[in-house]
Amino acid sequence: MTVSALCHGEGCRGGNAGGRPRRRTAGGGRLCRPCREHLDAGLGELAHLYEECGRVLGGASPGSLRERTSGGELPGLPFNGAAADVRARMISVLGSWSGLVAQQRGFAPPPRTVAGLTAFLLRNTDWLAAHPAAGEASEEIARLVRAGRRAAFPDPARTVRLGGCPEPGCPGTLALSVRAATPADGPAIVCEADPGHRWTSEQWSALSEAMGSGRAPGAPAPATERWLTAADIAQLWRTPTGTVYRLASEQRWRRQGRAGRTYYHEGDVRACFERRAAARA
Incomplete structure (x- = not known):
């Protein structure tokens, strides 16, 4: 019979454990x-x-x-x-x-x-x-x-612009603020024209369906084609970049290259993470 012992991994040793038991x-x-x-x-x-x-x-x-x-x-x-x-x-x-x-x-x-x-x-x-x-x-x-x-990615703060604000009549552009030290509640997606139009990164799936349509999240919206990098996906879905690359390969996300960079089709990415969330539920 295998007897378990205390983990010696990076996440359990010293200060990385965050005060919890190994x-x-x-x-x-x-x-x-x-x-x-x-x-x-x-x-x-x-x-x-x-x-x-x-x-x-x-x-x-x-x-x-x-x-x-x-x-x-x-x-x-x-x-x-x-x-x-x-x-x-x-x-x-x-x-x-x-x-x-x-x-x-x-x-x-x-x-x-x-x-x-x-x-x-x-x-x-x-x-x-x-x-x-x-x-x-x-x-x-x-x-x-x-x-x-x-x-x-040395910039202490940078902006990822995601598309038009979905709030009715708002001419603004949504932007994801990415910082080196992300707050515990995660990065916020904020309208540059009206900071009151704000969503968390966890709401991205529902929000992305409405972006560029002039409709509130959850309302019917025409198809919008967006492309994201692995770093953008990791921030939006709060997942390790290594996992993003693995899923991109396993799920065969559509991709395109621009100036030496790889971009993934947002629709494929969103569908993948929605399936993962449903499986966990």
Whole structure:
């Protein structure tokens, strides 16, 4: 019989536990289920963060559907040192853990690219989650993800414009305010013409049906085609970016590329999250 023990994962150790007791491990490993899922999601997100950091290395404006309110890169100084440092750390840390797995399991080492290293580790997370160093792996991957997000999306505040306000007669545009430290109640979707027209991100599914139609949420509305990035989706539906990429692949969301960025069809995304919410209910 498998005996569970206290989790050593990043979400349960030290200050990350938020004062709650550490959870018990699952499946005979050294991580609880949430910490194990967090490890998988982090590995899945790192390859995309590596690409995003690469985009800002030359001074490209990070993110999508965003507008800087002030400032910008200085002419002649396009190199982003933070993004370069994070990319190097990703190769080093992922290479170290992949080397451990390959050595102790007798496998050939994977290609020394972030995509190759993360794919290799994802195939071996069951083994890694049961290893005595599982806690350290969980913490290092989580730190890499946080550093990658800061480097790839460095703006402390940015605006994602979503379309016309659905309130009758309102000429305003709805905007999602995204901040580095999101309040506990989540980001708000606010009309730029009338701040009283305000919704939470959890109301996005119902709101999106009415956007651009001049009708209140819940009223019949003509079809409106909108496209969102993974970062936008993660903010609107309050879900990890790694989960967004996984769902995009599994559910085969429609996508299109613009200037090197990938955008997903909002209708496909909304239908997917509505199905997930219904299944949980």
